Amino acid sequence: MPLGEIKELQEKKLRQQIDYIYNNSEFYHEKLKEWNIKPSNIKTIEDLRKIPYTSKTMERESFKEGKSVLGKNQTASTKDIIRIHSSSGTTGPPVYFGLTEADVETWSNCIARCFWTAGVRPSDVVMYGWGLSMFVGGIPVLDALRKIGCATIPAGAGIGSRRFLDIARDLRANVFGLTPSFARYLLEKVEDMGLDPKKDFNFEKFFAGAEPGMGEEHIRKEIKEGWGLESARETLGIGEMVTVLASECEQENGMHFMVPDLIITELIDPDTGEVIEWEHEAEGELVYTAIDRRATPLLRFRSRDYAKVWKDDCECGRTTTKVRVIGRTDDMLLYKGVNVFPTAVREMVGQFKPKVTGYVQIVLNEPGPKIEGTPTLEVEVSKDVEEGELDNLRNSIKEVLQSQLLFTPKIKFVPAGGIERSRYKADLVRVKS
Ligand SMILES: [Zn+2]
Structure with missing residues (x-):
């Protein structure tokens, strides 16, 4: 879709989402009143700038204060919520996110679109290697791979590297999805086991996520050449919004934003909070607004991911901007x-x-x-x-x-x-x- 049409679609969905949130979120209803904003004031992406950012702290507060299962920002009734995921909770109490049937369906389509971009096809046998428990990178990813129709092996992150490798060998898996660090680790493990990663395994394609790394060419090269792969692509996501929202295409030079129908992405200066224009080679913190979310939607959520974006007439034909995350804006390691x-x-x-x-x-x-x-x-x-x-x-x-x-x-x-x-x-x- 041309970018102009995408913007029109986003603004139409934004208006619907603002109305929905105003009428269903106790949290944002109070906030919007406090900020003196009426839903009718928000018609365009530029209008979004009138709304203050939502931080992780605010998100946590909304959860603590409410009477509903998911707090004051639970916008769908509990009978309509079909799944709850959480953040890891290493910096304090975990944050929970809800999904309705419609949310699960939207997520599946969006994540599947990202993985298709990353090279996954119905005839593939995919080794899934992220955590399955509570994590948005667990069941939602399995749902999305099911949508694509590939044969997924839900190995998960907890089975140990030796078993992971044995299963991959037994079933001749040709695709694997892991963090880049784990893919590098397994490469060394295979060599320690006296096996040849190219001859003894059938891996052809790799998709990375959950940490930066693939953007560093030496890592991509190590994984791609070490395993003898056709492709090694990076993906990006955020639990609050959707597991995967951007993915590299066959050019393998930055991730296309792949879900503009679900999320509006802005770029801001992390220190001043000022919006940075969405221009070629702009850098800043990514800020996300859900425009098609039923259960726990967020407006202008600060991701703390510091990224560079660029416009590229990509040979793949995808029209959206590309992104690479440089690092976190806080001091996380x-x-x-x-x-x-x-x-x-x-x-x-x-x-x-x-x-x-x-x-x-x-x-x-x-x-x-x-x-x-x-x-x-x-x-x-x-x-x-x-x-x-x-x-x-x-x-x-x-x-x-x-x-x-x-x-x-x-x-x-x-x-x-x-x-x-x-x-x-x-x-x-x-x-x-
Ligand atoms: Zn492309």
Whole structure:
């Protein structure tokens, strides 16, 4: 569809969505009144700028305050909601999202459209390798792959790499979807097992998601050449809005926004909050507005993904802008495809007081947010902890970090007071000097 027609469609859906939200969301009804905005004031994408952003904190508040299962922003009745997913909840209480039958259908179509763009076809045998439990990248992805009609193997993330590889070999899977870190990890694992990734496996296509990485050409090259693939493409999504909303096409040079009929995307300056014009090579934080959502819709939701967008007369024929995420706007770290929040690490270690002081610092080999190699977690131990207790303490901390945060740093104990104090904001991360 030409961009002009897409905009017309988006604005028509935006007007309907604003009316729907105003009449059904207790949360936004109050907010819009407080902001002095009537639904009739929002007719175009430009008009959206009158509405303040919705942050994760506001989203969490809307959940806490309401009487409905999903809080004050539950816009569909509970009898119409058929599924609830959640965020990982590593920085605090998890956030829950609801889907009605219509939402599930829309998501399936939209996600399927993205995976088709990423190269998945009905004749494929697909190894699915993300988490299945609660995660929006679980069941909704399986629904979408079903829509495409490929043979999906729901291996999930929890079965272990050895089993994942055995199943892929047994069933001659030709497509796999994983985080880029996991695809790299498996490549090494295969080599350790004395197998040849090209001869002993049947993989032809790879689609990545849930962390940046494929945008770095050396990673794409490593995965593509290491496994001997025809294609290796990146996808992008956000739990609140939809599992996948952008995907690379056969050009493999940036992700097309693939669901403009579901989401309006804006770009803003993360510091000032000012809107950045949607121009070729513009950079900023991605902000999303749902325009076809029944259960828990959000307006101008700040993604915290900092991205570059560009217009490209793509040879594939798709008309939409392309995007690449550069990093998070806050200080989140990425480790083996999993988000690691320094404050969550501190919280986990803090459970071991009084043996520890509660002061920790993550020491990176290279500047973050993506952690290269194994980081070191410095943990301050209290003065009265004896030498003989340290091995047990180390194992207990490791176990908690691994099970709760999937974070597996090398743990280095330092004496009480060994980590520099800050009066303003704790420096939970530093780069090895
Ligand atoms: Zn394209």
